[in-house]
Amino acid sequence: MADAYSNKVLSIENLTVSFDTYKGTVHALRNVNLELYQGEILGILGESGSGKSTIAMSIMSLLAENARIEGNISYMGEDYITAETINKSRSKRGKKILDERLRNIRWKGISMVFQGAMNSFNPVYTIGKQIKEVYKIHTTLSDEEIHGKMLETLKYAGLNPTVLERYPHELSGGMKQRAVIAMALALEPSVVIADEPTTGLDVITQAEIISQLKELKRQNIIKTMIIISHDIGVISQLADNMAILYAGTIMEYGNSRDIYTNSKNPYTVKLLSSYPSIRNAKKYVEGIPGSLPDPIDPPKGCRFAPRCYLAKGRCTESEPELIPLGNGHFSACFFTDEIVSDKEAQNKDIRKAEIHDENIIETKELTKYFDLKSSIAGSLFSRDTKFVRAVDHINMEIKRGEILGVVGESGSGKTTFGRTLLKLYEPTSGSIIYKLEGKEIDVAKIGENKKESKETYMEFRKNIQMIFQDPYDSLNPKMTIFDIVSEPILAHKLTKPIDENVSLMQSDDGNEKTKERRLSPSEITDMVREAMIKANIKPPENYFYRYPHELSGGERQRVATARALVLKTKFIVADEPTSMLDVSSRAGFMNMLKSIRMDDKLSVLYISHDIASTYYLSDRIMVMYLGIAVELGKAEDVINRPLHPYTKALIKAVPTPSVDWNPGEIGIIGEIGNAIDVPKGCRFTKRCPYAVEECGVNPPPLRDDGYGHWYLCHFTQDQLNQFKDSHRERFKTTDEQLQ
Amino acid sequence: MNSFNKKAIFKLSLFPLIALAVILVTPLPLYFFLKFAYFYYMPLIVFLAGFAVIFIGAWSGFGAKGYVSNVIKAGMNFDADDLNYIYKQQLILTLIYAGIGILYMFIGYLLFLV
Numbered sequence: 001m002a003d004a005y006s007n008k009v010l011s012i013e014n015l016t017v018s019f020d021t022y023k024g025t026v027h028a029l030r031n032v033n034l035e036l037y038q039g040e041i042l043g044i045l046g047e048s049g050s051g052k053s054t055i056a057m058s059i060m061s062l063l064a065e066n067a068r069i070e071g072n073i074s075y076m077g078e079d080y081i082t083a084e085t086i087n088k089s090r091s092k093r094g095k096k097i098l099d100e101r102l103r104n105i106r107w108k109g110i111s112m113v114f115q116g117a118m119n120s121f122n123p124v125y126t127i128g129k130q131i132k133e134v135y136k137i138h139t140t141l142s143d144e145e146i147h148g149k150m151l152e153t154l155k156y157a158g159l160n161p162t163v164l165e166r167y168p169h170e171l172s173g174g175m176k177q178r179a180v181i182a183m184a185l186a187l188e189p190s191v192v193i194a195d196e197p198t199t200g201l202d203v204i205t206q207a208e209i210i211s212q213l214k215e216l217k218r219q220n221i222i223k224t225m226i227i228i229s230h231d232i233g234v235i236s237q238l239a240d241n242m243a244i245l246y247a248g249t250i251m252e253y254g255n256s257r258d259i260y261t262n263s264k265n266p267y268t269v270k271l272l273s274s275y276p277s278i279r280n281a282k283k284y285v286e287g288i289p290g291s292l293p294d295p296i297d298p299p300k301g302c303r304f305a306p307r308c309y310l311a312k313g314r315c316t317e318s319e320p321e322l323i324p325l326g327n328g329h330f331s332a333c334f335f336t337d338e339i340v341s342d343k344e345a346q347n348k349d350i351r352k353a354e355i356h357d358e359n360i361i362e363t364k365e366l367t368k369y370f371d372l373k374s375s376i377a378g379s380l381f382s383r384d385t386k387f388v389r390a391v392d393h394i395n396m397e398i399k400r401g402e403i404l405g406v407v408g409e410s411g412s413g414k415t416t417f418g419r420t421l422l423k424l425y426e427p428t429s430g431s432i433i434y435k436l437e438g439k440e441i442d443v444a445k446i447g448e449n450k451k452e453s454k455e456t457y458m459e460f461r462k463n464i465q466m467i468f469q470d471p472y473d474s475l476n477p478k479m480t481i482f483d484i485v486s487e488p489i490l491a492h493k494l495t496k497p498i499d500e501n502v503s504l505m506q507s508d509d510g511n512e513k514t515k516e517r518r519l520s521p522s523e524i525t526d527m528v529r530e531a532m533i534k535a536n537i538k539p540p541e542n543y544f545y546r547y548p549h550e551l552s553g554g555e556r557q558r559v560a561t562a563r564a565l566v567l568k569t570k571f572i573v574a575d576e577p578t579s580m581l582d583v584s585s586r587a588g589f590m591n592m593l594k595s596i597r598m599d600d601k602l603s604v605l606y607i608s609h610d611i612a613s614t615y616y617l618s619d620r621i622m623v624m625y626l627g628i629a630v631e632l633g634k635a636e637d638v639i640n641r642p643l644h645p646y647t648k649a650l651i652k653a654v655p656t657p658s659v660d661w662n663p664g665e666i667g668i669i670g671e672i673g674n675a676i677d678v679p680k681g682c683r684f685t686k687r688c689p690y691a692v693e694e695c696g697v698n699p700p701p702l703r704d705d706g707y708g709h710w711y712l713c714h715f716t717q718d719q720l721n722q723f724k725d726s727h728r729e730r731f732k733t734t735d736e737q738l739q
Numbered sequence: 740m741n742s743f744n745k746k747a748i749f750k751l752s753l754f755p756l757i758a759l760a761v762i763l764v765t766p767l768p769l770y771f772f773l774k775f776a777y778f779y780y781m782p783l784i785v786f787l788a789g790f791a792v793i794f795i796g797a798w799s800g801f802g803a804k805g806y807v808s809n810v811i812k813a814g815m816n817f818d819a820d821d822l823n824y825i826y827k828q829q830l831i832l833t834l835i836y837a838g839i840g841i842l843y844m845f846i847g848y849l850l851f852l853v
Contacts, residue, residue, distance in 0.1 A: 169811055372806070372809055372810065375802065375805075375806075376747055376750055376751060376802060377801060377802025377803065377805055377806045378802075378806055378809070379744050379746070379747040380744055380747040380748065380751065380801060380802070380806075380828050380832075381802075381803055381806045381807075381821075381824065381825045381828055382806070383820075383821060383824050
């Protein structure tokens with residue numbers, strides 16, 4: 001490693017970080033050793049809570065007051081963080097000395113792109129003022145010189161100079177992230193630390209940011225970088241070397257390609273196999289059972305042992321050291337020779353789902369517009385009457401036992417579509433027809449006939465449920481798990497016949513019906529138990545009296561699923577159910593959903609911006625853009641043979657966890673607009689590199705391949721290919737196009 | 740485009756007027772049951788309620804915060820003209836509430852004279 005890069009820029013030696021809390025000492029990092037050489041990009045990969053951000057914060061010396069540090073960090077050969085300097089800094093004078101020393105290193109030497117660009121800026125100052133602050137604090141440049149430097153930095157980050165005058169809320173997520181990068185590059189630092197630089201961004205923006213970072217590295221504007229992420233796709237694109245972190249210890253270190261193709265640690269093997277990818281998304285992915293150990297009381301020996309498939313007695317007795325395996329590859333495992341890649345698991349057969357012919361739900365010209373003038377405040381303050389066309393004339397159907405995936409960027413109307421299907425939003429027009437046990441319910445019309453509406457509504461609600469995106473917000477923290485899962489049974493006042501053979505009684509309308517009674521507590525418990533077992537919460541009794549805060553994110557989402565299943569639901573809308581889950585629990589959740597669908601013939605509308613996981617789960621995929629469905633077809637067809645230019649760009653932008661992935665020309669211009677001032681013709685016109693004048697004027701026709709795969713476009717595939725060959729320059733994502 | 744939405748202004752002005760009507764009408768049963776003690780304090784109560792209405796008019800945003808947040812969430816354009824328009828609408832409502840507050844005080848004074 002030292003041969004490949006000339007100078008050592010940063011070195012971390014035996015870094016141990018712990019935090020004193022009232023519950024006990026949290027052991028965040030243990031004996032971390034890392035070296036960063038000039039020109040190197042080091043990737044740090046691991047699950048949430050593994051200590052990735054603590055490393056970054058330690059380097060920047062931004063740890064909380066209750067942190068205790070052992071070991072040292074040196075920059076350009078000078079130890080600037082040691083146990084001694086940190087301990088001295090507890091006195092006023094010591095603190096002043098340390099602050100002065102750090103001021104010379106921070107931003108000039110080491111700068112940081114903080115996690116969550118959305119919150120990295122002060123909302124009351126313009127972007128220009130905030131970038132200027134960096135120069136004002138760290139340099140003696142005049143205002144004019146600073147302005148010149150700022151323009152240069154913005155150019156590097158692919159931003160337009162007008163951004164300087166704008167406030168953070170006026171920028172899109174991608175532009176904000178670029179502005180954060182510009183700020184980090186302001187003083188041309190030797191090392192840039194990027195903490196989850198693409199988390200929370202759309203797949204297209206993510207690909208653009210990755211390309212931008214690659215370009216900056218190529219131009220030597222970013223000299224040396226540490227990139228921290230939980231996404232193997234992002235890390236493998238950028239990093240030369242990779243450190244895999246688990247529960248505060250480095251499990252494996254080496255060249256990215258080596259680690260990806262020849263992992264020598266069971267944790268890395270399992271972590272890599274937890275990611276579905278577009279290339280092999282239909283192959284089985286297996287999560288990692290269990291969760292990260294308690295940082296207050298970590299297990300003895302290897303920290304991964306309780307979750308490891310190779311663990312033996314020795315693993316729980318002593319902790320393995322990082323063993324050199326040659327070529328700068330290190331692994332902390334006693335059994336590196338026994339490790340094989342997880343190809344076996346990936347090749348496991350996936351049970352073929354049984355999809356019935358009859359539809360469970362159909363939408364016809366379903367439309368949902370939001371009008372800001374509908375409220376008093378809206379009508380008082382709005383100068384124009386404009387509608388947000390969140391869902392615009394969508395026609396689709398879902399069959400019994402089928403999973404329909406809905407993909408698209410943020411703002412494409414996926415969530416609104418899902419919520420309108422459930423009548424959580426009142427549809428503006430169109431129909432939603434549910435077919436339940438031979439009965440047809442037009443949900444859009446519920447409420448028109450008050451007499452039957454309540455009964456129909458309850459029947460519909462009982463059979464249709466939703467799993468929400470955020471498992472931390474969707475469960476009532478004051479209720480036990482049993483109460484949460486049993487709540488739908490009580491809300492729907494479920495009954496059962498007293499005796500199935502006898503006793504008919506006269507109902508109000510004169511018809512005879514069976515005498516019914518409320519369910520007994522033991523019957524309710526049985527239903528809750530059954531739903532929890534289906535949702536893979538085992539043994540359910542251990543969870544009955546626990547509260548949501550006692551569970552991990554994955555477990556909470558399973559509880560939310562059990563709650564959705566307890567009424568023997570026929571149809572579920574799952575709105576980004578895995579986006580808040582850790583990588584290791586995602587695969588488990590998706591496999592659980594697949595298995596429930598097979599056992600119960602459940603239909604699912606799976607909404608996600610993660611195309612690989614949607615491909616893994618779905619039978620068919622619908623692609624949405626600015627409120628309309630632009631393409632729909634079998635999952636394999638949509639992913640492998642996308643027809644619409646937007647789908648093509650979307651799929652091209654998905655980072656594949658392999659080192660040789662290069663999105664090249666993504667084939668999309670700018671960012672998704674708003675659904676208010678939509679073009680008369682094709683909604684995608686403004687961003688489409690194929691667009692001609694006609695596209696913006698006339699609505700595109702629906703083109704069907706005859707096998708249920710259709711797309712909305714003015715051009716056939718042959719025309720698109722011809723166009724691409726003759727207009728190659730339009731497909732280059734230049735800096736100008738990104739604006 | 741810049742015309743004021745009279746209907747919305749009227750709706751928002753209606754609240755303090757309805758409140759005034761309620762304050763004046765609800766004590767009537769006491770009058771019929773010959774319980775006159777309340778009427779001794781009523782002018783003061785109405786007068787002070789007038790102050791409260793003026794303060795509500797001065798401090799309330801009349802839903803502007805929620806509206807602006809909805810506009811930003813929806814990704815709609817929002818510029819200085821919109822902000823000016825909001826300020827004007829808020830000023831008009833503040834003045835209307837001040838007027839209604841003065842009406843409260845005037846009625847309180849009349850009740851005191853009666």
